Ligand SMILES: Nc1ncnc2c1ncn2[C@@H]1O[C@H](COP(=O)(O)OP(=O)(O)OP(=O)(O)O)[C@@H](O)[C@H]1O
């Protein structure tokens with residue numbers, strides 16, 4: 001059982017580096033037992049630009065989480081994002097091996113292996129091969145073929161790849177901070193785990209995680225990941241627009257955005273004012289909240305239109321009845337869901353991390369969707385591994401992790 005084992009996530013964000021440690025309690029629910037979050041200065045648009053600062057941030061976040069939990073943290077599940085993440089779809093096909101034609105887990109492993117065989121440039125590595133659906137003798141929409149009878153097993157997969165240097169930098173920073181990356185998971189996938197309800201994933205829904213430097217998009221359908229994309233835009237642009245538009249330092253623009261920002265000037269008062277310190281701090285002047293919203297609105301519209309373009313070009317033709325779930329820190333901007341309904345013409349809500357029982361309040365913000373999602377992913381992975389080979393928890397986990405790394409290189 002996973003109970004008692006510490007499962008840890010590391011979100012290397014452009015705004016903050018966050019560590020969440022959790023365990024499965026006696027009640028079978030996932031409890032957060034440790035949490036650390038420190039501002040991130042070594043990561044821009046999801047890419048590591050300063051190894052030293054990133055290592056220090058990981059160490060500091062880990063230390064906070066260790067102090068809170070009273071447990072030692074050795075490693076965990078690490079999120080990855082940035083422009084150098086990309087995705088494609090591929091199919092694999094094998095003949096069913098057993099003479100009675102009953103499909104086994106080995107057949108499934110072989111067909112997934114066959115789907116991995118793609119011509120990739122030498123500088124790219126595969127981080128996920130996610131089955132969208134299986135086909136048994138041409139019958140489609142099969143989610144778990146094990147135990148079925150057939151002669152030909154096919155799989156359609158969604159494959160996420162990453163630039164090797166980016167991956168190496170993430171692994172290097174983690175290792176130097178004494179944090180062993182157990183698996184690398186694309187951020188959008190993780191955020192979807194935390195904020196989408198199973199019914200939404202089943203029907204077709206998209207999570208849009210708008211952070212500081214990146215926007216991670218993940219489309220789920222029939223319960224699994226169907227499409228992923230990363231855009232190099234996020235809330236940092238809104239902050240710098242406000243700094244330029246209001247002629248105020250970036251740190252002041254950030255405060256004004258969080259405390260007084262809205263996205264819909266027409267619904268914002270022009271008789272409520274905000275004090276804006278000038279650059280150099282010599283004087284303070286006042287602007288109406290309507291003016292603040294009129295600076296924020298076009299940038300949020302731009303980010304959402306880029307999301308729309310990505311979805312339009314994803315090849316997905318379903319109607320997305322589960323709608324769009326906005327998360328990440330920028331989803332806290334007032335009025336963003338209303339603006340997104342107009343632009344995307346789908347049901348939209350703001351997603352907070354779900355699925356955590358104990359101490360859920362410490363991570364109860366869209367900013368921690370990726371971190372909580374990585375934790376949920378980790379719990380699910382470890383439980384799946386244990387179901388396969390119960391009784392050898394530690395040996396099993398480490399041999400699986402070793403296999404994962406071997407697959408990677
Ligand atoms: N109340 C708020 N209103 C508007 N924006 C907010 C609010 N709170 C946080 N933000 C913005 O959210 C962004 C940070 O979000 P988040 O923590 O999800 O980013 P990150 O994961 O560190 O970065 P990324 O995912 O882009 O690498 C910042 O731009 C911050 O200004």
Ligand SMILES: [Mg+2]
Pocket residue numbers: 013014187209211212328370
């Ligand atoms: Mg993020």
